[in-house]
Amino acid sequence: MRPSMNLSHFEAAILFALFASVVLGVVTKKTDHERLRYGLRCFAYFVVALVGLGWLMWLGHR
Amino acid sequence: MSSKAATAGQAPAVPVQSWAKIVLAAWLVPGAGHFMLKRPGRGGLLLGSVALMFFFGLLMRGTMFHWQTGDMLTTVIYCGGFLADLSNGLLYLLTVWFGYNQPDMAGHVHDYGTKFLVGAGLLNILAIIDAYEIATGKKD
Numbered sequence: 643m644r645p646s647m648n649l650s651h652f653e654a655a656i657l658f659a660l661f662a663s664v665v666l667g668v669v670t671k672k673t674d675h676e677r678l679r680y681g682l683r684c685f686a687y688f689v690v691a692l693v694g695l696g697w698l699m700w701l702g703h704r
Numbered sequence: 705m706s707s708k709a710a711t712a713g714q715a716p717a718v719p720v721q722s723w724a725k726i727v728l729a730a731w732l733v734p735g736a737g738h739f740m741l742k743r744p745g746r747g748g749l750l751l752g753s754v755a756l757m758f759f760f761g762l763l764m765r766g767t768m769f770h771w772q773t774g775d776m777l778t779t780v781i782y783c784g785g786f787l788a789d790l791s792n793g794l795l796y797l798l799t800v801w802f803g804y805n806q807p808d809m810a811g812h813v814h815d816y817g818t819k820f821l822v823g824a825g826l827l828n829i830l831a832i833i834d835a836y837e838i839a840t841g842k843k844d
Contacts, residue, residue, distance in 0.1 A: 647763035669834040
């Protein structure tokens with residue numbers, strides 16, 4: 643059966659990063675402020691890794 | 705505090721009854737443990753994140769892993785994937801009971817779907833551990 647939701651690599655990875663960051667932020671820190679900051683930092687790390695790995699793969703395919 | 709625990713310098717053991725229901729609820733419904741522990745904000749975020757990730761995985765027609773053993777890599781991937789899928793609790797059980805059976809197919813969307821289903825289960829394990837730690841007083 644064909645997928646009823648068709649996302650690009652980037653969109654799917656960003657969604658994955660968003661959900662994972664929310665959960666990591668909620669379960670890791672002690673105060674709401676720390677949770678928000680940690681969640682945002684995790685999301686930023688995910689995005690940096692995503693863009694970095696994307697460039698690496700692009701360079702590897704040249 | 706028992707004398708053994710006192711001599712070993714360990715915290716006293718928390719009775720199983722105080723956390724078993726919370727852990728079970730947290731497994732069955734993501735975030736339910738936090739709701740039972742009067743932390744509705746965090747429970748809502750966990751429920752939303754895990755459930756949405758699971759539903760997106762279904763919409764992308766991800767594959768559910770089945771228990772399968774063989775060589776080391778097969779055992780780790782299939783048994784680990786099955787346990788991660790199972791960690792979604794009722795979301796997984798209802799999906800299987802309603803007959804969802806997506807064969808493994810080529811394509812990045814199917815692959816992401818499978819990873820979303822597994823990832824949702826792994827995130828729910830984190831939520832279960834968090835609920836357990838709150839219930840046993842190790843964490844606020």
